[in-house]
């Protein structure tokens with residue numbers, strides 16, 4: 001996994017700043033991660049931790065009021081952080097696609113599903129009308145829509161929630177991206193359909209070599225789907241590493257708290273407790289480690305010094321002055 005050639009996406013120092021009456025607030029602060037080709041990375045954290053904003057910043061889909069900076073953003077080794085919006089626009093969709101929690105608001109309600117896919121195929125891959133139509137049916141087949149020739153002629157409202165989500169994935173795949181950002185795509189679905197969509201994403205990774213950033217607050221989903229996990233708290237990366245390390249041996253107390261909140265059947269962990277307190281709101285970002293007011297292991301240094309993200313083992317990094325040891329769920333009881 002080392003070497004730029006194997007990386008679909010490299011992000012260094014991504015920062016998103018909001019300015020308001022309460023002053024400036026870094027809602028994503030110095031976020032760095034890498035995504036290998038064909039890898040699935042879970043981006044995890046409580047509501048408001050900055051998962052969506054970080055990914056929308058990568059897609060350049062944020063409103064102008066939010067200022068974005070980064071030391072580097074590389075797509076398959078190509079630096080894109082310095083491109084103008086006009087230069088970046090053709091890469092959106094083509095190199096990096098996105099699917100959302102609510103497909104209904106991202107599909108055109110008055111256009112047939114097949115036409116929406118075919119139009120994207122034509123615009124991004126330059127195919128003629130006939131070939132684009134054939135490709136749209138093939139994509140619907142690949143995402144598991146039964147009877148795709150017929151269903152291509154349907155409108156979004158004629159699809160069930162799970163079928164609409166599949167259709168949106170087909171629209172995202174129409175431009176043949178190497179990277180897919182999936183922002184809570186299964187949250188609104190019932191458990192059976194959710195499991196089908198997760199299986200579809202795994203299948204697409206295996207068949208197309210798709211690299212996926214999967215945004216969720218559900219560690220159960222992450223444990224089924226992801227290879228690695230990145231944990232965000234109040235805009236900062238707490239911990240990142242292989243799924244098994246993060247779930248079985250969390251080093252950051254916030255990660256340990258999240259793991260402890262999961263039901264036993266989804267993570268293999270014992271159900272222990274919830275994390276006390278609330279994440280910081282606008283204008284009240286704690287100094288030092290942002291998690292320290294809620295942290296059972298906090299010492300004096302945690303309120304004054306921001307912990308750097310450092311290597312803890314071969315493939316894991318965590319940002320904590322007083323990390324947990326190696327025992328399974330040590331310190332969370």
Ligand SMILES: Nc1ncnc2c1ncn2[C@@H]1O[C@H](COP(=O)(O)OP(=O)(O)OP(=O)(O)O)[C@@H](O)[C@H]1O
Nearest residue numbers: 018027045046047048049050051052053054063217
């Ligand atoms: N346009 C905006 N202007 C100012 N602040 C914003 C804007 N959009 C989002 N935020 C703030 O940025 C923070 C991160 O929001 P974000 O939606 O990325 O969180 P999230 O981790 O994706 O949460 P959720 O799981 O609820 O989707 C929140 O505090 C939110 O209020």
